[in-house]
Amino acid sequence: MDVRAQLSMVLHLDKCIGCHTCSVTCKNLWTNRKGTEYMWWNNVETRPGTGYPKNWEDQGKFRGGWEIKNGSLSLKSGSKWGILSRIFHNPDQPVMKDYYEPFTYDYANLTDAPESANQPIARAKSRITGESMNIEAGPNWDDDLGGSREYAAKDPNLTEEDRVLFGEFEKIFMMYLPRLCNHCLNPACAAACPSGSIYKRGEDGIVLNDQEKCRAWRYCVSACPYKKIYYNWDRGKSEKCIFCYPKSENGEPSACAHSCVGRIRYTGVLLYDYDRLIQVLEAPEETLVEALKSCILDPSDPEVKRHAKKAGIEPDWIQAAENSPVYAFVKEFGLALPLHPEFRTFPMVFYVPSLSPVLRKAETDMTMENFRIPVKYLASVFTAGNEAAVEDTLKKLLGIRSYMRGKELADKELMEKGISLSGWNGRELEKAYRLTSLTNFTGRFVIPKTRRENGSSYEMQGAEGFLDHGKNKR
Numbered sequence: 001m002d003v004r005a006q007l008s009m010v011l012h013l014d015k016c017i018g019c020h021t022c023s024v025t026c027k028n029l030w031t032n033r034k035g036t037e038y039m040w041w042n043n044v045e046t047r048p049g050t051g052y053p054k055n056w057e058d059q060g061k062f063r064g065g066w067e068i069k070n071g072s073l074s075l076k077s078g079s080k081w082g083i084l085s086r087i088f089h090n091p092d093q094p095v096m097k098d099y100y101e102p103f104t105y106d107y108a109n110l111t112d113a114p115e116s117a118n119q120p121i122a123r124a125k126s127r128i129t130g131e132s133m134n135i136e137a138g139p140n141w142d143d144d145l146g147g148s149r150e151y152a153a154k155d156p157n158l159t160e161e162d163r164v165l166f167g168e169f170e171k172i173f174m175m176y177l178p179r180l181c182n183h184c185l186n187p188a189c190a191a192a193c194p195s196g197s198i199y200k201r202g203e204d205g206i207v208l209n210d211q212e213k214c215r216a217w218r219y220c221v222s223a224c225p226y227k228k229i230y231y232n233w234d235r236g237k238s239e240k241c242i243f244c245y246p247k248s249e250n251g252e253p254s255a256c257a258h259s260c261v262g263r264i265r266y267t268g269v270l271l272y273d274y275d276r277l278i279q280v281l282e283a284p285e286e287t288l289v290e291a292l293k294s295c296i297l298d299p300s301d302p303e304v305k306r307h308a309k310k311a312g313i314e315p316d317w318i319q320a321a322e323n324s325p326v327y328a329f330v331k332e333f334g335l336a337l338p339l340h341p342e343f344r345t346f347p348m349v350f351y352v353p354s355l356s357p358v359l360r361k362a363e364t365d366m367t368m369e370n371f372r373i374p375v376k377y378l379a380s381v382f383t384a385g386n387e388a389a390v391e392d393t394l395k396k397l398l399g400i401r402s403y404m405r406g407k408e409l410a411d412k413e414l415m416e417k418g419i420s421l422s423g424w425n426g427r428e429l430e431k432a433y434r435l436t437s438l439t440n441f442t443g444r445f446v447i448p449k450t451r452r453e454n455g456s457s458y459e460m461q462g463a464e465g466f467l468d469h470g471k472n473k474r
């Protein structure tokens with residue numbers, strides 16, 4: 001057993017109100033500079049939708065992430081020799097129109113325009129060329145299903161049957177999906193980088209790009225299946241979410257999590273077994289979610305603790321792992337799922353899938369068929385199509401809701417329904433309720449301070465700068 005520690009996040013989607021505060025806070029803090037105008041390290045998408053950049057989930061187009069080829073894990077963007085042979089030409093790159101042309105408004109004209117018969121206006125100006133422009137896209141262009149027949153209907157996770165719903169608005173469903181870099185356990189961005197500039201920190205698993213070493217080949221941009229690494233056209237370097245490490249090293253949550261209005265975000269430590277990583281990443285799609293979860297270790301197991309100590313993990317990190325809200329969500333209660341596990345990067349940001357709006361009928365029948373958001377859709381987003389895994393999670397969420405409602409109304413039958421739906425006893429249900437609904441700041445963020453002087457970086461790259469599983473110890 002080779003125990004590693006990872007800072008990770010859970011987002012409880014039922015609580016997201018789509019306010020974009022997280023995105024704006026992140027933008028003000030990290031991407032308010034020249035060359036970063038179009039970058040949103042954190043963005044919030046309305047689902048169904050094509051997201052930002054448009055159609056990022058389409059790996060047929062971008063060839064991001066990993067696949068099983070000849071029985072083993074391979075980068076979709078190609079072998080190291082393949083990448084080197086076309087290093088000056090990467091047709092899988094997203095281009096400006098996949099994001100949007102960043103713009104501002106000519107505010108000065110409102111005060112400086114010469115006297116005229118007409119009211120002065122602030123026209124949109126491109127932040128690239130400075131010229132007047134017509135806005136045709138933005139980072140949240142399909143917000144709240146705006147233009148849904150044009151945009152949302154193209155969501156690749158929709159079945160043909162569900163796509164028809166865009167003509168019947170009273171039946172339509174939507175949810176918000178906030179996204180950031182997943183600080184993956186098997187980051188495709190790092191593996192594809194010909195310069196070896198992307199690395200995963202040993203002490204907390206945060207994935208960073210060494211700005212000195214980056215040579216702007218941009219293979220990281222196409223290889224990241226989540227499109228969460230961006231090219232700064234002014235500096236000629238790739239940039240990405242840094243999990244606000246200057247804050248996390250000090251025991252504080254990232255800006256997006258700290259500012260989250262819906263209090264949907266939780267941050268904590270996970271311990272995982274590096275020795276089993278490749279094996280679980282090669283699991284068949286039907287069992288992928290369970291396989292990935294099996295790699296996450298129980299931090300209160302004495303054997304795990306012994307191995308963690310042996311691996312040099314600090315005692316306060318082991319203790320934080322025991323109190324981790326992320327562990328509680330992902331493993332203890334099994335309420336949080338990874339985003340597109342089939343990309344096989346093993347993302348370390350997890351989501352509690354949306355249950356609401358629960359239709360009256362679903363509440364009475366407690367059956368999945370009456371849920372407004374189709375299980376098939378959620379399975380396509382969170383479990384590589386495994387509907388049973390989504391149903392299991394939704395049943396638990398519905399169980400918590402039913403039990404607590406029954407308790408409030410002194411309705412024993414409803415409480416029993418909650419117990420049978422979730423498979424938990426009353427004490428467990430109340431604990432899960434407190435975790436999902438009542439947790440305060442110190443419960444949501446259990447982040448130990450980092451002793452950087454004791455830290456190390458995983459040796460993510462082989463001699464040529466490529467991830468080489470099995471040969472290189474991280």
Ligand code: SF4
Pocket residue numbers: 180181182183184187188189190207223224225226227228229240345
């Ligand atoms: S989500 Fe982040 S760590 Fe994972 S591949 Fe993309 S940029 Fe790399």
Ligand code: SF4
Pocket residue numbers: 015016017018019020021022023044176178259260261262263264
């Ligand atoms: S700040 Fe929180 S509630 Fe608001 S959009 Fe972001 S994740 Fe959702």
